[in-house]
Amino acid sequence: MISFWHWISAPRHGWQLTAFIFGALAIGCGVLALLASTTPRYRKTLVAAVTFLAGLYYAIEFLIPPSLWPLDPPRNPFSEVQPLVGTLTQIIWSFALFLGVWNLFLIHGRAVAKRSRGWYNSAAFFISFFAIMGAGLLKDYAHGPVAKVSQSVFTILFSGFLTSLDATMFSLIAFYIVSAAYRAFRVKSLEAGLMMAAAGIIMLALVPVGAEITNWLPSTGFLSALRVERMGYWLLTSPNMAAQRAIAFGIAVGGLAMGLRIWLSLERGNFFDRQL
Amino acid sequence: MNILEKLQTIDRRILYLLIAAVIAIPLLQRPSRHPRIVFSEVKNAYTTLSKVPKNKIVIISCVWGPGTRAENEPQTKAIIKHLLMEDTRFVMLSWDQLGSQLTYEDAVEIGKQLGKRYGKDWVHLGYNPGPMYAIIRGLGKSFTGVFKVDRFGKKLKDIPATKNVRDYRDIGAVVEITPSGTVSSWIAYFNQPYNVPLVFCPTAVMSAEAYPYLDSGQLDGMLNGVIGAAQYETLIGMENERTYAAAAAWALSCAHIFIIVLIVLGNLGYALSRRSAPQRGGGRTG
Amino acid sequence: MSEASQYASPAVWIVESLLAFFILWKILSARRGRELFIRRIPGLSALDEAVGRATEMGRPILFAPGLSGLDIVGLQSMAILSHVVRKAAKYGTRVIVPLADPVLYTVAEEVAKDAYNAEGVPEQFDAEDIRFLSDRQFAWASGVVGILHREQVASALYFGYYFAESLILAENGQMIGAIQVAGTPATTQIPFFLASCDYTIIGDEYYAASAYLSREPTLLGSLVGQDMGKLVIIGIIALGSIAFTANAIWPNVGWLCDLTNTIAKYFPRS
Numbered sequence: 001m002i003s004f005w006h007w008i009s010a011p012r013h014g015w016q017l018t019a020f021i022f023g024a025l026a027i028g029c030g031v032l033a034l035l036a037s038t039t040p041r042y043r044k045t046l047v048a049a050v051t052f053l054a055g056l057y058y059a060i061e062f063l064i065p066p067s068l069w070p071l072d073p074p075r076n077p078f079s080e081v082q083p084l085v086g087t088l089t090q091i092i093w094s095f096a097l098f099l100g101v102w103n104l105f106l107i108h109g110r111a112v113a114k115r116s117r118g119w120y121n122s123a124a125f126f127i128s129f130f131a132i133m134g135a136g137l138l139k140d141y142a143h144g145p146v147a148k149v150s151q152s153v154f155t156i157l158f159s160g161f162l163t164s165l166d167a168t169m170f171s172l173i174a175f176y177i178v179s180a181a182y183r184a185f186r187v188k189s190l191e192a193g194l195m196m197a198a199a200g201i202i203m204l205a206l207v208p209v210g211a212e213i214t215n216w217l218p219s220t221g222f223l224s225a226l227r228v229e230r231m232g233y234w235l236l237t238s239p240n241m242a243a244q245r246a247i248a249f250g251i252a253v254g255g256l257a258m259g260l261r262i263w264l265s266l267e268r269g270n271f272f273d274r275q276l
Numbered sequence: 277m278n279i280l281e282k283l284q285t286i287d288r289r290i291l292y293l294l295i296a297a298v299i300a301i302p303l304l305q306r307p308s309r310h311p312r313i314v315f316s317e318v319k320n321a322y323t324t325l326s327k328v329p330k331n332k333i334v335i336i337s338c339v340w341g342p343g344t345r346a347e348n349e350p351q352t353k354a355i356i357k358h359l360l361m362e363d364t365r366f367v368m369l370s371w372d373q374l375g376s377q378l379t380y381e382d383a384v385e386i387g388k389q390l391g392k393r394y395g396k397d398w399v400h401l402g403y404n405p406g407p408m409y410a411i412i413r414g415l416g417k418s419f420t421g422v423f424k425v426d427r428f429g430k431k432l433k434d435i436p437a438t439k440n441v442r443d444y445r446d447i448g449a450v451v452e453i454t455p456s457g458t459v460s461s462w463i464a465y466f467n468q469p470y471n472v473p474l475v476f477c478p479t480a481v482m483s484a485e486a487y488p489y490l491d492s493g494q495l496d497g498m499l500n501g502v503i504g505a506a507q508y509e510t511l512i513g514m515e516n517e518r519t520y521a522a523a524a525a526w527a528l529s530c531a532h533i534f535i536i537v538l539i540v541l542g543n544l545g546y547a548l549s550r551r552s553a554p555q556r557g558g559g560r561t562g
Numbered sequence: 563m564s565e566a567s568q569y570a571s572p573a574v575w576i577v578e579s580l581l582a583f584f585i586l587w588k589i590l591s592a593r594r595g596r597e598l599f600i601r602r603i604p605g606l607s608a609l610d611e612a613v614g615r616a617t618e619m620g621r622p623i624l625f626a627p628g629l630s631g632l633d634i635v636g637l638q639s640m641a642i643l644s645h646v647v648r649k650a651a652k653y654g655t656r657v658i659v660p661l662a663d664p665v666l667y668t669v670a671e672e673v674a675k676d677a678y679n680a681e682g683v684p685e686q687f688d689a690e691d692i693r694f695l696s697d698r699q700f701a702w703a704s705g706v707v708g709i710l711h712r713e714q715v716a717s718a719l720y721f722g723y724y725f726a727e728s729l730i731l732a733e734n735g736q737m738i739g740a741i742q743v744a745g746t747p748a749t750t751q752i753p754f755f756l757a758s759c760d761y762t763i764i765g766d767e768y769y770a771a772s773a774y775l776s777r778e779p780t781l782l783g784s785l786v787g788q789d790m791g792k793l794v795i796i797g798i799i800a801l802g803s804i805a806f807t808a809n810a811i812w813p814n815v816g817w818l819c820d821l822t823n824t825i826a827k828y829f830p831r832s
Contacts, residue, residue, distance in 0.1 A: 011424075063578075065569040076569070083421030086414025090422075094405050100664035103694045116690075163374060166342035169700030173726055174531070176733040177754075178295045179288045182538045183736075184757040186546050196543075200536055206480065206503055208311040209529035215312075229313050241487040244749065247765040248488065249795055251747050254769030256578075257585050257788045258634040261780070266589060267637075268778045343700045343726065374698075416568070456725050457748065469568035481726070481750050 009084045048265035055263035057085070104129075132157045198235055205232020283545025291538070298534045302526040308518040311525055314507040317490055321475045321497025321504075322511045324449060325358055328473075332448030333441055334359055334366040337462070338379045339454035341372040344479055348453050350505035350521035351477040353382055355451050358512045360390045360397060364448070365437045369401040369423070371458070376403035380427065395430075399437050402427030408458055412465040416444040444470035449496075453477040457485065463494045477504065503528065573828040580794050585787030592783025600782060605763035606774050608743050609642075612717035613649045615741050621716035622656035622691075626706055626731065627670070628722030628746065629699060631663040634769075635747055639722040640666070640673045641772035642745075646719060647677035651686055659692045660709055662702040667694040703727035707734045720744040720759070721771070724751045732758030745771060802829065 012020050038046060061078035069076055108122035116122075135157060138150035187193045204210030210228045217227050224230060261267040328334055336355060340348035359366045368383060370376035380400045387398060394400075401423050404411065414422040419441045420432050432438040440446065450472060452459050459476050467474040473496040476486050480501030489495040499508055506521035570578070592598055616623045625643050630636035643659065650657045659674065661667040671692045678687040695705035707730060710718065718735040720728070720742070728744070728751040735742045736758050744755035745763035755762045763771065766788070773781035802825050809815070809822045 063570045063575070079417065079568070083414040083418040086410040086422050089407055089410035090405065093407055096663075096665055097405060100694070100697050103664045103667060104696075107694060158374075158377065163342035163345070163378065166374065166698065166700050167345055169704055169730070170343040170346070170726055173729050174299065175292045175295060176729045178291050178535060178538065180729060180733055180736075180754065180757040181535050182286070182291060182542050185539050185542070187543050196539070200539075203532040203536060206500070207529040207532050208309075208313075208503075208506075208525050209533060211311070211313045233315070236484065237487055237491065240484055241491055244485055245488045247749050248485075250766035250792065251749075251769070253581065253788045253791045253795070254747075254766035255634055256581055256791075257784045258638065258769055260582060260585055261589075261784055262634065262637070264586075266780055266784075268772075268776070268780045341699075457750075479726070485750055 009087070044265075051265060052263065059263075128157075132162070198239075201228060202232045202235055205229045205235075279545075281545065281549065283541050284549065286538075286541075295531060295534060298530045299527045302530055303520075303523050306518045306520075306523045307526050308516055308522060309526075310510045310515045310519075310522045311503065311506050314510055315500070315504070317495075317498040317500070318504050318507045319497075319511065321477075321499055322358070322508060324473045324475055324496040325355070325364070325451070326362060328362075328364050328448035330363065332446055333437065334364055334448055335450045336366050336368045336379075337450060337452045337454075337458075338368060338370045338375055339372060339452070339456055339458050341375040342378065344455035345378065346524065347479045347501045347505075348455060348477065349378065349382060350502050350519070350524070351499050351508070352379060352453050353386060354499070354505050354508040354512065354514075354521070355453070355475075355477070356383055356386045356398075357390070357514075358508070360386060360392045361512065363397075365397055365399075367399045367401060367438060367441075370403050371406060371408065373403050376400075376427070395435050396437060399432070399435055400427045408461045409465055412461050416466055416470050418443055419446070444472055447472055449473040449475060451475045451477060455479045455482065457482065459486070459489070459495070463489060467494055475499070571828070571830075576828075577794070577798070581787075581791040584790040584794070585784055588787035588790065589780050589783035592779040592786070595779075596783075598779075598782045598786050600770070600774060600785060603763060603767050603770065603774055605743055605745060605761035605767070606771055608741075608761040609646060609719065609775070610649060612719060612741050612743055613646065613653070613655060616650070616716035617653040617655045619716040622658050622713050623650055623717045623719065624706070624709060624713070624715040624735075624740075625657055625659050625719045626722065627659070627661060627666060628720065628724040629662050629702070629727075630666060630722035632665045632669060635723045636663065636666045636669075638769060638772055640669055642719075642721045642775065643670060644673050644677050645775040647674050648681055651678050651681040651683050654683075654686060656688070656691060658709060658713060658715070660702065660706045661692070661694050662697055662699070664694055664697065667692065699725060699727055703730050706731055710734050710738055710740070714738055715740050718742045720746070720755065721768070722746060724748050724755075729754040729758065735759075798829075801825070 035043065035046065057078060061076065061082065064076060066074040066076045066079075071077070104125065108125045110116075111119045111122035112126070132154070135150045135154040139147055139154050142150060185196060185199075187196055204213065205228050210232070214227045214229075217223050219227070225234075258267070325334065336352070336359075338348070338352060340352075356366070368379055370379050380402075383398055383400060384394070386392075387394065392398065411422055419438075423432060425431055426435060426438075432441070444466070447470075450462055450466060452462050452474065454476075455478070459474070459478070462474055466472055474494070475497045476489070476495050477499040478486060478501070480503065483498060483500035483504075486495060486498050490498060499505055502521055502524040506519070506525040509515065509517070509519055509521055588598075613623060623646065625646055627636060627639040627643070630639055643657075647657050657674070659670050661670055671689065674692055675684070675687050678684050693705075693709075695702045706727075709715070710731070711734065715735075715738070718731070718740045720731060721744070724731075724744075724746045725748065728746070728748075732742060732744065732755055742759035743761045743763075744759040745768045746752070746755070747765065747768050749765065752762060752764055769788075770785050772778075773785045805818065805821050805825060809818045812818060
């Protein structure tokens with residue numbers, strides 16, 4: 001079994017690579033056709049079986065240590081194909097990249113074709129998509145002045161537009177934090193007051209000016225505990241850590257429960273109960 | 277409108293102008309003075325990376341992109357500089373399409389400054405689409421089984437820096453530089469199973485979540501945001517250089533003071549207006 | 563470090579088995595008809611209020627699943643979306659769903675279509691309202707902000723995985739006066755939602771959402787099983803804390819030393 005996986009995952013070149021790619025596509029289409037031709041009654045069972053087997057691989061690989069396998073030398077055979085599984089998952093996920101681009105083309109293409117409201121924004125998508133794709137390809141594969149010009153265009157589009165716009169959107173948060181903090185942080189109760197005091201201490205503890213404010217206090221002894229960086233550190237490593245841990249445990253158990261339900265096909269809801 | 281109401285209802289456009297000025301001035305002035313205090317988690321990160329054996333590599337995993345460049349890039353540059361100064365080989369991989377180019381350019385810039393060569397001292401594996409958990413789980417077993425070529429398509433076994441890297445035994449540490457909660461994948465699938473040290477470099481807002489892992493020993497150090505980067509620069513001997521990290525640390529200081537002043541003003545107005553007016557219904561809390 | 567640490571230790575076996583046992587036991591007992599209690603979660607009760615407000619004002623609802631992909635967070639978000647769309651479909655209110663993941667986009671489209679069908683109003687489904695904007699975090703966020711302002715949504719619902727864009731969305735929702743309900747397992751974004759949203763659900767209340775809204779026995783049973791699992795974890799923590807504290811106070815007590823050694827053996831520190 002393992003040698004079969006090694007054979008199938010061995011690097012290929014030339015006509016063998018082409019054959020493997022077309023073979024994989026053919027097998028994939030065949031499986032989809034088989035699924036489509038299955039009666040609806042059995043489709044859910046098939047999906048549940050595949051889901052269970054896929055999850056079972058990871059469960060067996062992690063839960064059963066080598067010493068419990070009746071093999072000589074003791075080893076977990078599922079662990080040996082771990083890199084292959086990682087590569088296969090990468091390939092499947094890479095399809096999602098194309099799916100994203102395909103969806104964008106469909107949506108914006110429809111908007112431009114129908115001249116819907118704001119269709120010029122969709123046209124701008126196509127212009128910018130092909131501009132940066134063209135510049136990126138030409139700068140790497142063209143020669144001479146074409147490559148030089150493409151490099152400049154790519155730099156303007158990438159560093160000038162794309163990265164700057166991304167950073168600008170993130171920078172908006174600074175402004176919104178100011179307005180949100182100013183509007184929402186009112187000391188309406190004792191708990192709110194405690195929270196405000198803790199927030200103020202941590203805000204000062206994390207920045208250089210906070211250390212300057214209480215720098216006059218001794219660095220050892222009882223009074224050193226009143227230094228803002230010490231108080232901030234205590235808040236982060238004691239109450240904050242306890243609360244984060246508690247929330248993390250709750251989220252982890254919730255995640256485990258949902259993972260179990262999906263793995264065993266016990267999940268309910270419109271999406272999971274629908275006819276396939 | 278009396279002064280009490282005005283204190284609570286300052287036009288947000290004025291607030292935005294003021295915060296822009298408060299942040300911009302230190303960034304433009306670029307003070308060279310680095311933070312005086314270095315947090316213990318930053319010191320631990322420094323010690324962890326200093327102790328990496330020379331026959332092992334460090335993986336620098338970059339999840340950041342242009343959006344969080346202001347916080348994560350100084351961390352990346354400080355770590356790269358430290359590793360190159362220590363002659364520790366490292367491999368960079370990026371989980372963000374745009375971040376891949378940015379991280380590569382950062383490593384090229386610092387490599388040139390220190391006379392280090394791509395391929396011999398460091399390698400960049402380019403953009404990886406994921407999923408993280410499967411790749412991390414696989415690379416512990418076989419590094420070249422998961423990563424076959426670098427960003428230029430050259431086989432890793434033909435590159436001097438990576439030709440002898442087999443699996444987790446040849447990886448001395450992992451540095452995860454991220455604006456999101458991806459460190460749990462490294463902890464679960466790499467650090468815990470293989471006991472490889474892990475240094476976490478999050479944006480400041482994510483750092484609060486990391487303290488349980490620091491306490492349990494699953495993280496061996498942390499650089500909290502750009503402040504952590506500025507402190508790390510102090511440790512690697514850059515305390516008198518005019519760096520972006522130092523300027524950002526002072527910009528943050530001014531911004532935090534400004535926000536505290538605003539909150540105090542708002543609460544002052546609120547407290548005084550409560551005394552002078554009948555109580556209205558409070559807001560909904562969920 | 564030995565090879566064995568790459569695999570589940572006996573402690574992992576014990577804890578995971580106990581958690582899985584309680585969850586599956588409660589699911590099976592709920593399916594057999596046992597009544598289970600779940601406390602009120604104000605943020606989820608507010609979903610109806612949000613739909614009602616949008617209906618009164620004649621403006622649409624925005625449901626944003628954040629940056630979730632097709633994972634448990636995303637699927638939970640789709641369960642909540644289904645509930646919201648069904649409620650909105652009863653009153654003819656539009657629900658706009660901007661997505662950042664192409665795979666989740668296809669799921670959201672199916673979920674919305676099925677929800678409209680289930681309410682007997684398939685003609686209300688508009689594929690243009692389910693929009694894949696971009697998989698880039700801030701490109702998606704700027705698209706959502708544009709939708710908030712152009713459509714002047716009356717209610718904005720944020721359920722999914724959020725990072726830095728949470729405050730951008732919530733503040734812009736505030737600016738247009740929308741009622742906002744948020745829920746995310748990302749604890750670092752909770753403070754931003756709390757500051758700007760009317761209701762926020764925290765931590766594992768997010769995973770309780772589908773059970774709370776549908777009252778489906780399987781989901782309710784799973785929720786109760788989770789709570790029992792948390793009791794197991796609390797028990798282990800309490801046992802360890804008390805044992806080690808007592809051992810520190812009385813280091814010469816034999817059985818205490820044995821107990822702490824056993825706990826340390828099965829739950830080693832990294």
